Amino acid sequence: MSRTVRTVTADGSAAGGSTGLTTAEVNTLIQAKNDWEYLGKDELTGQVSTWRITEGIDNDTYNEYKFVFERVRPSSSGYYNMSIRNTSGTRMNIRGLSHGLNTSYAYSQSNGNDIYYLYASTSGIDSSSRMKWEIEIGLQGDSFIQGYTRSTLSQNAGYWQHITNGGFLIETGSNQNAADHFAEIEVPFTINSGVCYVYGRRIRS
Numbered sequence: 001m002s003r004t005v006r007t008v009t010a011d012g013s014a015a016g017g018s019t020g021l022t023t024a025e026v027n028t029l030i031q032a033k034n035d036w037e038y039l040g041k042d043e044l045t046g047q048v049s050t051w052r053i054t055e056g057i058d059n060d061t062y063n064e065y066k067f068v069f070e071r072v073r074p075s076s077s078g079y080y081n082m083s084i085r086n087t088s089g090t091r092m093n094i095r096g097l098s099h100g101l102n103t104s105y106a107y108s109q110s111n112g113n114d115i116y117y118l119y120a121s122t123s124g125i126d127s128s129s130r131m132k133w134e135i136e137i138g139l140q141g142d143s144f145i146q147g148y149t150r151s152t153l154s155q156n157a158g159y160w161q162h163i164t165n166g167g168f169l170i171e172t173g174s175n176q177n178a179a180d181h182f183a184e185i186e187v188p189f190t191i192n193s194g195v196c197y198v199y200g201r202r203i204r205s
Contacts, residue, residue, distance in 0.1 A: 039058075082188075092172075
């Protein structure tokens with residue numbers, strides 16, 4: 001049932017008649033003003049061997065997504081990376097570049113591999129680490145999925161090569177709409193705990 005938001009005059013009294021906005025109309029106005037909409041979260045309640053995020057993905061409504069991983073506690077040291085899976089559950093080939101803060105060169109240059117590195121070093125990464133990642137993905141119409149990544153320090157002691165930024169591109173194929181392919185993000189490592197907040201940017205005409 002649709003509710004109506006009543007209009008109130010300056011003296012505090014309700015306006016006469018049936019003026020006012022319905023809940024649906026208010027929501028439409030809010031959505032039109034917001035850049036990113038909060039779609040939900042995926043929080044780990046126990047250890048997982050692979051973390052796969054599908055929360056909030058709706059390619060008929062959104063063509064850009066932001067995944068904010070916080071308080072990620074790994075099981076052990078490792079070159080932490082991510083993969084992107086399509087609607088068939090297959091990992092997609094990624095072309096990308098990630099760059100560590102204290103290096104003068106690209107740490108990882110991916111040319112058709114199905115993984116993308118989020119950190120430029122394993123130094124200091126262990127079960128006491130707390131990681132934060134931001135992954136932004138855009139479905140660029142026919143043929144392409146593009147994105148950016150940001151990773152922060154994982155230890156208070158400071159391993160500066162952990163601050164790693166980058167970008168990537170996935171070719172979905174000629175005349176193939178990216179929205180028909182993107183389905184999930186995967187972190188293929190054992191994770192003890194963490195939370196991922198998911199945001200979406202609506203398709204605009």
